Amino acid sequence: MKITVQSKTGEAAFDCGIHETILHAGLRQGLSLPYECATGTCGTCRARVVSGEVDVRWKEAPGGARLKPEKGDILMCQTRALSDCVLKVPSDIVVVEKFQPAPRRGIIRNIQKLTKDVAAFDVHLSEPMTFEAGQFVIVESDKWAGGRAYSMVNFNAEADRIALVIKRKPGGRFSDWLFGECSGDAELAVFGPLGRAVFRPDEDKNILCIAGGSGIAGIMSILERAVQADYFRTHKGSVFFGVRTLQDTFYLEALSRYVAASHGNLAVTVALSDEAAVTPSHLDFPALQLASGMVHEAAANAMGGSDVDAIAYIAGPPIMVDAAIRVLIRGGMGTRNIRYDKFG
Amino acid sequence: MTWKRICGTTDVAENSIKKFNVDGVPILLVNYGAGYRAIPPICPHMEEPLEESGVVVRCILTCTKHLWAWNLSTLELQGETEKPLKTYDVKQEGDAILVKVEEELKYEFDDESADDDDFFK
Numbered sequence: 001m002k003i004t005v006q007s008k009t010g011e012a013a014f015d016c017g018i019h020e021t022i023l024h025a026g027l028r029q030g031l032s033l034p035y036e037c038a039t040g041t042c043g044t045c046r047a048r049v050v051s052g053e054v055d056v057r058w059k060e061a062p063g064g065a066r067l068k069p070e071k072g073d074i075l076m077c078q079t080r081a082l083s084d085c086v087l088k089v090p091s092d093i094v095v096v097e098k099f100q101p102a103p104r105r106g107i108i109r110n111i112q113k114l115t116k117d118v119a120a121f122d123v124h125l126s127e128p129m130t131f132e133a134g135q136f137v138i139v140e141s142d143k144w145a146g147g148r149a150y151s152m153v154n155f156n157a158e159a160d161r162i163a164l165v166i167k168r169k170p171g172g173r174f175s176d177w178l179f180g181e182c183s184g185d186a187e188l189a190v191f192g193p194l195g196r197a198v199f200r201p202d203e204d205k206n207i208l209c210i211a212g213g214s215g216i217a218g219i220m221s222i223l224e225r226a227v228q229a230d231y232f233r234t235h236k237g238s239v240f241f242g243v244r245t246l247q248d249t250f251y252l253e254a255l256s257r258y259v260a261a262s263h264g265n266l267a268v269t270v271a272l273s274d275e276a277a278v279t280p281s282h283l284d285f286p287a288l289q290l291a292s293g294m295v296h297e298a299a300a301n302a303m304g305g306s307d308v309d310a311i312a313y314i315a316g317p318p319i320m321v322d323a324a325i326r327v328l329i330r331g332g333m334g335t336r337n338i339r340y341d342k343f344g
Numbered sequence: 345m346t347w348k349r350i351c352g353t354t355d356v357a358e359n360s361i362k363k364f365n366v367d368g369v370p371i372l373l374v375n376y377g378a379g380y381r382a383i384p385p386i387c388p389h390m391e392e393p394l395e396e397s398g399v400v401v402r403c404i405l406t407c408t409k410h411l412w413a414w415n416l417s418t419l420e421l422q423g424e425t426e427k428p429l430k431t432y433d434v435k436q437e438g439d440a441i442l443v444k445v446e447e448e449l450k451y452e453f454d455d456e457s458a459d460d461d462d463f464f465k
Contacts, residue, residue: 036410043390044410066391091426322397325408329399335411335423 052085137192212316242295
């Protein structure tokens with residue numbers, strides 16, 4: 001099928017297969033279609049069908065709450081084309097050349113429980129994938145409906161293995177399956193890389209990272225990339241990692257290793273929302289500082305004048321991301337310096 | 345064309361936003377320090393309620409949901425913002441803030457009567 005998108009910047013056309021969403025089809029062919037979560041929750045990829053026939057698979061997607069279906073409004077991430085279509089898309093569309101996402105097959109291996117409700121797993125890819133630090137993929141399986149977004153934890157070029165983190169949600173079909181009956185070696189469809197909350201060493205700025213729970217995943221990739229490039233020899237970094245209690249922490253060893261490799265320029269603070277931090281640093285991981293309270297408050301308290309020019313990366317549950325964005329804007333940071341994924 | 349009192353000069357603190365109802369028209373009054381702006385209550389991007397999602401710092405109003413932002417002094421669009429803010433005229437008279445409301449300002453996604461060409465406006 002041929003999809004034509006009309007935007008303020010003109011018209012563009014691309015092919016769309018019967019089994020892929022319009023969003024995936026456009027992105028893999030290098031078009032900068034608007035999206036954030038790519039999984040139906042944010043509403044950023046809205047478009048209006050001018051002509052053609054489409055199939056919307058998740059009609060109740062929360063991101064579609066403000067659409068006007070009677071006018072042909074859709075979310076491109078939830079819609080397949082049944083015929084050639086013409087769409088209007090309300091933002092600028094250009095062709096991008098770098099790291100175009102593509103569909104791959106993946107095999108789940110090495111599931112490891114990190115806390116009572118967080119697990120790490122690897123996905124071995126049918127084709128290597130090059131991605132930027134901070135990006136994510138959508139995974140899908142015939143065992144559950146709809147795609148789920150997960151940020152890569154690792155960082156290397158031409159990766160044939162990606163490391164992902166999942167938080168168990170009550171009633172979450174994928175997480176129940178992964179924590180329960182999945183014995184490993186299960187097959188998934190993987191689409192990526194996606195996401196614009198990326199870290200590039202050539203931007204030459206200090207970095208400030210605020211993560212809640214499993215949102216630390218993408219931050220780990222950013223830190224890995226930074227340490228590989230010895231970025232902290234000449235730049236400062238602050239990481240605020242929010243969890244409920246000390247029992248809910250993970251990746252502390254890896255975080256300690258990054259601090260040790262930072263020439264004293266990386267500070268990591270673990271913020272505990274549901275219990276008091278009784279010591280200033282972690283007893284078992286003394287390179288990591290502890291704070292009591294919500295992670296965005298810990299970040300606000302530590303924010304100094306020089307942080308205004310840093311690039312901020314925020315990842316976690318939507319409500320935490322919103323709170324952290326407010327803190328940074330109130331602290332004087334400009335919108336161009338704030339990057340986040342809000343797929344929760 | 346009528347000027348209406350929206351509130352007193354001490355009712356909206358500096359760098360804050362407050363929602364008022366002027367003859368049935370919902371209006372946000374924003375005090376950005378150097379002056380006031382009166383605007384519709386939602387973000388022109390995705391209809392977020394700016395009273396909750398908006399933050400005002402150094403003359404810049406930012407909708408923290410998706411980071412659209414405007415300079416309230418010049419109304420210039422900041423960063424990746426794609427649509428301008430609509431504004432009502434505002435003036436101060438004594439200890440009162442007045443707004444001129446001829447009709448309710450709406451962004452196009454609100455306009456049920458418009459045809460499909462409203463999509464890009």
